[in-house]
Amino acid sequence: MVQYDRYVLNKLLDTYESSLLSTGGNKRNIHIEFRFTKKSLLAYFDESSSEYERIHFFMEELEEKRLIRICWKGKKEGHIIAKVQLNAERLEEAYAYVRRMPKNDMAKQHLRLLEAYIRKPLPPVCRSFVKYLQERLFEHKSVKEFIQLEDPASTRQLLDTIRAIEENQTQLYIREFSILHFQDSKAFEKMEGRIAHVLRKFKEGCEGAAYDEILAEYGIYHTPNYVYLKGNVPLIMRGERIDLSVFRQGLGISGEDMEGIRFCSTANVKQVITIENLTTYFRWQEEDSLLVYLGGYHNGVRRALLKEIYSSYPEAAYYHFGDIDAGGFEIYRDLRERTGIPFRMYHMDLATLQAHAAYAKHLTENDRKRLLGMREREDLRGIIDYMLEQDTKLEQECIGLRPNVP
Numbered sequence: 001m002v003q004y005d006r007y008v009l010n011k012l013l014d015t016y017e018s019s020l021l022s023t024g025g026n027k028r029n030i031h032i033e034f035r036f037t038k039k040s041l042l043a044y045f046d047e048s049s050s051e052y053e054r055i056h057f058f059m060e061e062l063e064e065k066r067l068i069r070i071c072w073k074g075k076k077e078g079h080i081i082a083k084v085q086l087n088a089e090r091l092e093e094a095y096a097y098v099r100r101m102p103k104n105d106m107a108k109q110h111l112r113l114l115e116a117y118i119r120k121p122l123p124p125v126c127r128s129f130v131k132y133l134q135e136r137l138f139e140h141k142s143v144k145e146f147i148q149l150e151d152p153a154s155t156r157q158l159l160d161t162i163r164a165i166e167e168n169q170t171q172l173y174i175r176e177f178s179i180l181h182f183q184d185s186k187a188f189e190k191m192e193g194r195i196a197h198v199l200r201k202f203k204e205g206c207e208g209a210a211y212d213e214i215l216a217e218y219g220i221y222h223t224p225n226y227v228y229l230k231g232n233v234p235l236i237m238r239g240e241r242i243d244l245s246v247f248r249q250g251l252g253i254s255g256e257d258m259e260g261i262r263f264c265s266t267a268n269v270k271q272v273i274t275i276e277n278l279t280t281y282f283r284w285q286e287e288d289s290l291l292v293y294l295g296g297y298h299n300g301v302r303r304a305l306l307k308e309i310y311s312s313y314p315e316a317a318y319y320h321f322g323d324i325d326a327g328g329f330e331i332y333r334d335l336r337e338r339t340g341i342p343f344r345m346y347h348m349d350l351a352t353l354q355a356h357a358a359y360a361k362h363l364t365e366n367d368r369k370r371l372l373g374m375r376e377r378e379d380l381r382g383i384i385d386y387m388l389e390q391d392t393k394l395e396q397e398c399i400g401l402r403p404n405v406p
Helices: 004-017 051-064 088-097 103-118 124-138 152-167 174-182 192-202 211-217 278-283 300-312 326-339 350-355 365-372 378-390
Strands: 033-035 068-072 081-086 226-231 234-237 240-243 251-254 261-263 271-275 289-293 317-321
Touching (some): 004 033, 004 051, 051 068, 081 088, 103 124, 103 152, 124 192, 152 174, 152 192, 192 211, 226 278, 261 300, 271 300, 278 289, 289 300, 300 326, 317 326, 326 365, 350 378, 365 378
Parallel strands (some): 271 289, 271 317
Antiparallel strands (some): 033 081, 068 081, 226 251, 226 289, 234 240, 234 261
């Protein structure tokens, strides 16, 4: 059964906390009110029930306690309530009545919590996140995008988890990480949405990255971490020579095994091509080439492998082949910047996009935002301007296909 006194008083306090009155920013004499309409309180207008009398009883009780003032329709007392107004002089009593902590007090509680964290040595993402929350709270701005002020324990857990992710030094599966830090194999997965949102916003270069790819950067995986290699290239693994050309679709190597791989430097490797999507990797063939399936963004293990390849074949040409979209461009940029290898884009140009226009997709608003943020790069400006003007992008799997013509 609805407790209409608590319901209405909480609505009034919500309105108060979202107003400038709560921060002292409004000096005008304004009223915080709750209007009785079918949309805001349908039960009050239901003539077939007795809720009308119950609501009157609760509102008159609140008025008697001087927490609200009832405004009667047509000034006919006891007839129909038009609205109720919060008594701003008895806010403390109103909060006590609904057993609720004022938003300003919750913000202060969080600021104390955040201050304790910022005094500690924190890794980059966690520190940036804490500073962001501090700034928002100092300015009386909302932080509900990331945390709930009424739940400081949840905020503490989120900060501890972000910190633990950044400080992880061992390759772990997600449920192993969860057991180590929560003593519960599924607790970490329940936080995935919140953690992903923080990492995408505060970890540099990860705005459009998949959650699994970001975690892999820290050595945390849902499933074993594999890289696929294909080409007429011999490699040495634990002293054994393995000829990749024997495997028609290449060889998948787990992250645990990659550290010991060496490449035969005498092989005729003219180009090394990293490929974003698995379907394209399996289908694509290139002479005198080493093809590497990265599976989206690279991580530390994959970067080490690419650097090993580069040290073995420094004279080869290095290319990245991915989607013609914001994500593909970000992966390309990240590869160049974080490996130091002079990658160039492969089949990610205007001619390729135009040749496969039949398979193109429209841009989302997020696509547009991300592409606009990359326009300062001279090597991307031309194709980005075309994509924005033509409202188009292309998945890598479409490249090389030809439309069926009846």
